[in-house]
Amino acid sequence: xxxxxxxxxxxxxxxxxxxxxxxxxxxxxxxxxxxxxxxxxxxxxxxxxxxxxxxxxxxxxxxxxxxxxxxxxxxxxxxxxxxxxxxxxxxxxxxxxxxxxxxxxxxxxxxxxxxxxxxxxxxxxxxxxxxxxxxxxxxxxxxxxxxxxxxxxxxxxxxxxxxxxxxxxxxxxxxxxxxxxxxxxxxxxxxxxxxxxxxxxxxxxxxxxxxxxxxxxxxxxxxxxxxxxxxxxxxxxxxxxxxxxxxxxxxxxxxxxxxxxxxxxxxxxxxxxxxxxxxxxxxxxxxxxxxxxxxxxxxxxxxxxxxxxxxxxxxxxxxxxxxxxxxxxxxxxxxxxxxxxxxxxxxxxxxxxxxxxxxxxxxxxxxxxxxxxxxxxxxxxxxxxxxxxxxxxxxxxxxxxxxxxxxxxxxxxxxxxxxxxxxxxxxxxxxxxxxxxxxxxxxxxxxxxxxxxxxxxxxxxxxxxxxxxxxxxxxxxxx
Numbered sequence: 102x103x104x105x106x107x108x109x110x111x112x113x114x115x116x117x118x119x120x121x122x123x124x125x126x127x128x129x130x131x132x133x134x135x136x137x138x139x140x141x142x143x144x145x146x147x148x149x150x151x152x153x154x155x156x157x158x159x160x161x162x163x164x165x166x167x168x169x170x171x172x173x174x175x176x177x178x179x180x181x182x183x184x185x186x187x188x189x190x191x192x193x194x195x196x197x198x199x200x201x202x203x204x205x206x207x208x209x210x211x212x213x214x215x216x217x218x219x220x221x222x223x224x225x226x227x228x229x230x231x232x233x234x235x236x237x238x239x240x241x242x243x244x245x246x247x248x249x250x251x252x253x254x255x256x257x258x259x260x261x262x263x264x265x266x267x268x269x270x271x272x273x274x275x276x277x278x279x280x281x282x283x284x285x286x287x288x289x290x291x292x293x294x295x296x297x298x299x300x301x302x303x304x305x306x307x308x309x310x311x312x313x314x315x316x317x318x319x320x321x322x323x324x325x326x327x328x329x330x331x332x333x334x335x336x337x338x339x340x341x342x343x344x345x346x347x348x349x350x351x352x353x354x355x356x357x358x359x360x361x362x363x364x365x366x367x368x369x370x371x372x373x374x375x376x377x378x379x380x381x382x383x384x385x386x387x388x389x390x391x392x393x394x395x396x397x398x399x400x401x402x403x404x405x406x407x408x409x410x411x412x413x414x415x416x417x418x419x420x421x422x423x424x425x426x427x428x429x430x431x432x433x434x435x436x437x438x439x440x441x442x443x444x445x446x447x448x449x450x451x452x453x454x455x456x457x458x459x460x461x462x463x464x465x466x467x468x469x470x471x472x473x474x475x476x477x478x479x480x481x482x483x484x485x486x487x488x489x490x491x492x493x494x495x496x497x498x499x500x501x502x503x504x505x506x507x508x509x510x511x512x513x514x515x516x517x518x519x520x521x522x523x524x525x526x527x528x529x530x531x532x533x534x535x536x537x538x539x540x541x542x543x544x545x546x547x548x549x550x551x552x553x554x555x556x557x558x559x560x561x562x563x564x565x566x567x568x569x570x571x572x573x574x575x576x577x578x579x580x
Contacts, residue, residue, distance in 0.1 A: 133271050133272055137333070138268075138280060138283060139283075139287075140328060140329060140331075140333075141264070141267070141268055141271070141284075141329055141330075141333055142268075142283055142284050142287040142329070143287075143325040143326070143328055143329040144210065144260060144261065144264040144325065144326050144329040144330070145261070145264070145284045145285070145287040145288040145291060146287055146288070146290065146291035146294070146325055147260075147291065147321070147322040147325040147326050147329070148257055148260070148261050148288055148291065149287075149288045149289065149290065149291025149292035149293075149294075149295055150291055150292075150294075150295040150318055150321065150322060151217060151221070151253060151257050151318070151322060152257075152288075152292060153292050153295040153296050153299065153403050154221075154295065154299070154315065154318055155178060155181060155250065155253065155254065156178060156381050156382065156507070157296065157299075157381070157385060157402075157403045158296075158299045158303065158385075158403075159178070159228070159315075160174050160175075160178050160382045160385065160386065162303070162306065162311065163228065163231075164386040164389075164390070165386055165389040165390055167228070167229075167231075169231060170515070172511050172512055172515040173231075173243065174382065174511060175382050175507055175508055175510060175511020175512065175514075176247075176508060176511070177243075177246050177247050177250045178250065178382055178507060178511075179382075179504050179505075179507040179508035179511075180247055180250045180251050180254060181250050181251060181253055181254010181255065181257065181258070181504075184251065184254055184255050184258060184504075185258055185496065185497055185499075185500030185501045185503070185504055186497045186501050187255070187258060187259075187497075188258050188261075188262045188496040188497040188500065189496075189497040191209060191213075191258065191259050191262040191263065192262050192266060192496075204334055205270075205334070206263045206264070206266055206267035206270065206334050207263075207267070207330055207333070207334045208263075209259050209260070209262070209263035210259075210260050210263040210264050210267065210326065210329075210330050211260075211326075211330065212256075212259060212260075213255075213256040213257065213258070213259030213260030213261070213262075213263060214256060214260050214322070214323060214326040214327070215256065216252050216253075216255050216256030216259065217252070217253050217255075217256030217257050217260060217319075217322060217323075217326075218256070218319050218320075218322065218323045219252050219256075220248075220249045220250065220251070220252030220253030220254070220255075220256060221249075221253050221315055221316065221318055221319035221322070222316060222319045223245075223249055224246075224249035224250070224253065224315055225308075225311055225312040225315045225316065226245075226312070227242065227245035227246040227248070227249045228246055228249075228311070229308055229311075229312075230242040230245060230246075231243060231245070231246045258496070258500070260326060261496070262496060264284075264329065264330075265284060265496075267330075267333060267334055268280050268284055270334070271333070271334075286411065286414070289407045289410055289411055292403060292404075292407045293403075293404045293407045293408065295318075295403075296401065296402075296403035296404040296407070297401070297404055299314065300398075300401050300404075302314050304395065362478075362558050365554060365557065365558060366475065366478055366558060367498050368554055369431075369475065369551055369554045369555045369558070370475050370498055370499055370502070371498055371499075371501070371502040372502070372547055372550055372551040372554060373431075373435065373471050373475070373547075373548070373551040373555075374472075374498075374499045374502040374503050374506070375502045375503065375505060375506035375547060376435075376438065376506075376544045376545075376547035376548045376551060377438060377464060377467070377468040377471065377544070378502070378503040378506045378507065379506035379507070379509065379510040379540055379543065379544050379547075380442070380445070380464070380510065380540060380541060380544060381503070381506075381507060381510075382507050382510055382511055383510055383511070383514055383537055383540055384399075384402055384445075384461060385399040385402060386399075386537075387445075387449075387534075387537045388402065388454075388457060390533060391449050391533060391534045391537065392448065392449070392452070392454060392457060394454065398454075402458070402461045405458055405461045405462045405465065406461055406462065406464060406465035406468075407465060408462065408465065409461075409462040409463065409464065409465025409466040409467075409468075409469060410465040410466070410468060410469035410472075411469065412465075412466055412469065413434065413465065413466045413467065413468065413469020413470040413471075413472075413473065414469050414473050416466075416469075416470060417430050417469070417470050417473045417474055420433075426559055427474040427475075427478060428474065428478070428555055428556075428558045428559035429559055430470055430474045431470060431471045431474035431475050431555060432552055432555055432556070432559075433470055434466075434467040434468065434469065434470025434471035434472075434474070435467065435471055435548045435551055435552050435555070436467070436548075436552075437463055437466055437467035437470065438463070438464060438467035438468065438471070438544075438548050439467075439545050439548050439549070440463060440467075441459075441460045441461075441462075441463025441464045441466070441467055442460065442464065442541045442544050442545050442548075443460075443545065444456050444457070444459055444460035444463060445457060445460035445461070445464075445541055446538055446541050446542070448460060449534045449537075449538065478558070510540050513536070513539060513540050513543065514536035514537055514539070514540050515536060516536070517535055517536040517539040517540075518533065518535055518536035521535035521536065522535075
């Protein structure tokens with residue numbers, strides 16, 4: 102009897118340990134095991150590779166190695182992100198898709214994958230034409246590069262929105278936050294792996310190597326997305342029949358806007374996302390042009406940022422489990438961001454790479470705290486919305502803010518540098534770092550503004566009206 106009791110306790114311990122030490126083990130169900138969820142999450146790994154390439158590696162290569170104007174680079178890099186409002190439409194269309202085949206999500210995941218592959222396939226040739234065009238009209242290189250980025254970004258938004266909606270369709274309501282958490286962490290894992298890969302293979306930069314890296318990424322993302330979607334969505338012709346009634350686009354949005362604090366939350370998300378992202382297109386060029394770093398050294402900044410973001414997730418989990426309020430933790434992330442951008446600013450006059458690396462990791466840490474807590478709030482607001490419109494609306498607000506900030510970051514940097522190098526801003530600002538530093542100071546100001554917008558949401562009135570739940574763990578991270 103004593104042996105049986107000890108055996109039962111041991112079994113209970115390992116059953117509990119499986120959930121405690123594998124944070125996403127409890128996201129699986131009998132019908133959707135963890136192996137299937139991990140296979141589905143490959144589309145997020147694919148998205149992470151493309152994001153690192155478009156917003157990290159390529160902008161540094163274009164600006165530093167190929168000598169393309171920062172304003173032009175910021176414009177073409179921002180093109181796919183500025184298409185982010187279409188996420189809302191993609192989500193709605195996948196919710197209401199009519200087809201005799203019975204699929205809602207797979208067609209959008211597949212079409213998005215094809216567009217993404219096509220954009221990446223001819224992107225390196227468009228970039229080389231942009232850098233050294235000797236034949237044809239002067240605008241040809243710019244237009245082709247813009248189209249390559251547009252196709253890649255358009256496909257990324259479509260496939261990612263459909264994939265996230267499919268993931269939430271496959272599991273019960275109580276498992277959805279855990280599944281979306283798994284997908285978000287896989288996105289970061291893909292970004293870390295891609296940044297390491299690009300840092301190694303672009304260490305000795307050449308145009309030929311650039312073509313090989315970008316087209317290898319195109320093939321990899323195509324393969325990952327096909328494996329991810331294979332036999333994931335069951336066919337149900339009744340759900341996609343042409344004679345069924347569907348809610349209109351604006352009607353489908355009604356539930357999303359009616360909860361107290363929704364507009365304020367989305368404004369805070371937009372300002373905070375812009376503040377943390379305006380430097381995305383400038384951080385690597387800043388390291389290369391001002392601090393003299395190599396392509397490999399600056400590409401590792403993305404890995405530091407992603408590692409900091411994941412550390413922010415863990416810290417948020419610990420704090421919320423101890424009773425802290427999610428909006429106060431989000432504010433903590435904003436304060437860390439202020440300190441991190443200050444470190445990046447001081448890295449130039451102090452000429453220290455370690456301070457720069459620390460600032461990049463701090464931006465990821467602060468951004469992780471801010472993102473996870475505001476995402477948790479958005480999920481609680483959107484419980485009544487269909488999964489496609491939910492994912493699309495949130496992604497549209499966040500990604501649009503990021504796109505606008507990317508575009509403004511390049512334009513502000515160029516504008517300030519023109520004034521500074523002409524001596525119009527004084528002798529202290531007469532150097533190449535002036536434009537970069539101006540952008541970092543604007544980001545610090547935006548973080549302070551976001552603190553002011555976010556503050557009232559932590560008040561007693563909003564917490565009572567919305568019934569915010571403080572329970573949180575790594576498995577409850579929304580994305």
